[in-house]
Amino acid sequence: MKRTRLAVMAAAVALTLGACGNAGEEDTDPVENDVAADAASQFEDGTRMKEIAEAGTVKIGVKFDQPGLGFKAAGQDQPTGFDVEMAKIAAAKLGIAAEDIEWVETISDNREPFLQQGTVDFVFASYSITDERRTIVGQAGPYFLTGQQLLVTKDSDIADIDDVQGEEVCSVTGSTSLSNVEEAGAIGRGFETYSQCRDQVLDGAIDSMTTDGSILLGYAAENPDELEVVGEPFSEERIGMGFSQDSPELCQFLTDSVTEAQDDGRWADAFQATLGASGAETPDPPAMDPCA
16 A cells, blocks of 8 residues: 555656646546446436436536646636546446536535535545545545645755644645644644645745645645655545435445446556656555445
């Protein structure tokens, strides 16, 4: 698993260094997904999959501010990133092409409410799988592994998690990153988006930011003269897909969709086109949890 985390993080750096300033110019559909013909007939009556397939559109919550994972630049029609590609894979199994997906900007704090209220059908938004979340919403996966680190200014004395004991560290409200850093002895301060938290570090209002290393490295690459990522990963984040508990059948559907993509090479294609665009080594895909 350590090899997987390091490969993901190295790829994120290389991607962002090569793509800073033109994130909106990425190919928005780099992976070839065969859109299932007459998809509704493939699902049992009464299932949520059949309902979505018959509707011909799906609402998917993704981040809009995370280069390489979920990013939507001004003037861009569709978001891009690895999370986005995983969402397209699931939509294609429902007979829905990328252009028929309704992308909904989803921040960390509203992922559960969006699923519970039916604002979105799925969440693919750097969504760490936790036992607590699985009591509230459905989560399938993981389809991606990463680890939590710290983002600081280059003149900072902070080198690892031990250096933020009793100090303020920001992340996004509602994220596992915030609770993890608090458990490590820091004082967590939540913001609505990661970019707001990063700005606090750049302005010197807060000394460090924490979340998945792949996200932090993207921000550091956008500000290479001012920011850097420090410390070894102090958590393992298992990124999965969210769905409503009212439709438990979606767990097996999502699991099967991603597993099929892992087996036929589309998972690797998606990684290479987003986090691995630099040509960095593609990690082995993680094993998916069994559905209850």
